Amino acid sequence: MTGCPARYDAELGYWVVEDPAEVRAVLLDPATFRPDNAVLAHTPLSVKALRVLSGVGFALPPTLANNGGESHRAIRAAVARFFSPARVAAAEPLTRRLLTERVAATSARLAHPEAAEAVDLVQVVAAEPPALVLLHLLGLSDVPLTSLKAWSLDSLELFWGWPDADRQLELSHSAAEFYSWLRTRTVAARETAGDDLFSVLVGLGLSDEEVCAVGYFLLIAGQETTTQLISTAFHRVLQGEPASVEDVLAEASSVPTWRRTVAEAAPVGEAELPAGAQVLLGLSGHGGPADLAFGVGIHRCLGAGLARLETRVALECAADLLGAVRLVEEPPMINLLSFRAPKRLLVSRA
Numbered sequence: 001m002t003g004c005p006a007r008y009d010a011e012l013g014y015w016v017v018e019d020p021a022e023v024r025a026v027l028l029d030p031a032t033f034r035p036d037n038a039v040l041a042h043t044p045l046s047v048k049a050l051r052v053l054s055g056v057g058f059a060l061p062p063t064l065a066n067n068g069g070e071s072h073r074a075i076r077a078a079v080a081r082f083f084s085p086a087r088v089a090a091a092e093p094l095t096r097r098l099l100t101e102r103v104a105a106t107s108a109r110l111a112h113p114e115a116a117e118a119v120d121l122v123q124v125v126a127a128e129p130p131a132l133v134l135l136h137l138l139g140l141s142d143v144p145l146t147s148l149k150a151w152s153l154d155s156l157e158l159f160w161g162w163p164d165a166d167r168q169l170e171l172s173h174s175a176a177e178f179y180s181w182l183r184t185r186t187v188a189a190r191e192t193a194g195d196d197l198f199s200v201l202v203g204l205g206l207s208d209e210e211v212c213a214v215g216y217f218l219l220i221a222g223q224e225t226t227t228q229l230i231s232t233a234f235h236r237v238l239q240g241e242p243a244s245v246e247d248v249l250a251e252a253s254s255v256p257t258w259r260r261t262v263a264e265a266a267p268v269g270e271a272e273l274p275a276g277a278q279v280l281l282g283l284s285g286h287g288g289p290a291d292l293a294f295g296v297g298i299h300r301c302l303g304a305g306l307a308r309l310e311t312r313v314a315l316e317c318a319a320d321l322l323g324a325v326r327l328v329e330e331p332p333m334i335n336l337l338s339f340r341a342p343k344r345l346l347v348s349r350a
Helices: 019-026 047-054 072-083 086-092 092-111 121-126 130-136 145-160 165-191 195-204 208-221 224-238 245-252 290-294 304-323
Strands: 007-009 014-017 257-262 266-268 270-273 278-282 323-329 331-336 340-342 345-350
Touching: 014 019, 019 266, 019 278, 019 290, 019 345, 047 165, 047 195, 072 130, 072 195, 072 257, 086 304, 092 121, 092 130, 092 245, 092 304, 092 345, 121 224, 121 304, 130 145, 130 224, 130 304, 145 165, 145 208, 145 224, 165 195, 165 208, 195 208, 195 323, 224 245, 224 304, 224 323, 224 340, 245 290, 245 304, 290 304, 304 323, 331 345
Parallel strands: 014 278
Antiparallel strands: 007 014, 257 278, 266 270, 323 345, 331 340
8 A cells, every 4th residue: 555645745844755665765765865853843942942951951963863974873783782682572571560560450440349530541551661661671770750751741742742932931941851860860970880871872982962862862762652652552442443563553653753854856756855855754554564663774763672562561461451441531642743642541440
């Protein structure tokens, strides 16, 4: 199946490419279709928001997703070791334990004779396990989990949403707080060497800004997108739709789009994209394979195997629970340029 031909969307300000073969071709040509805009704010930030960010030295130099230069290979290789197939496989018992505990607690809560209130499966089941597993893999402890989840959602909205000036200011304070925490951990890693993420990046010779840039989006993408993928899978089960991991990735991934910018005029299918054009790639929902949801080529998601494992385990652990509850509302959605998932899944006993 093929998607629509590449087209310019004036409202979004992007050339939209949805045909899976064309998306793959773009991702496999990073010299022509560069990643420079991958983590830029979709909605230009206000002066007040920029002032808040600059106050903590906020900077996102090219490191991973936005890096089309020579340094990308070494940084990616250093981070990839944390997500080796062996390390991911070894994390399954922890993943299963965390999810089993939360599913059991939720089932008991719903089964209580006096249970009347609905529960949110996003918060009580899907939210924390991906973050705890990620921190375990990265060798990080003493991380404020509640803050990390809030920082993550706020940063996704700041960089991929449509916040007005007042909301940008609010979100920028959250992003600045997160960045300050990252700087503190980076400084600590320079003083005391270890084998955690920050120590490895410092040992690679990266600047403080580069270490913080890797940490900023890795600590978001490595767990929040999986929470959203699990939430989407749960939603599909509750709606009676196909909800295997591969079905969800192919049809309704939590990261349905990603961005590129055109270095020099180039054809995409029958369209000729001008130099400097901003491109929005459809990764999911257009008849392509499930694996396209993680991208292809040198910037393919490092956490693909982990996300697949965690979502599979979540569906296995929650199967009985999902069969015993019903949605009490049509869930509100996280609906950003590149992120989509239920904000909450309020359920009660069926």
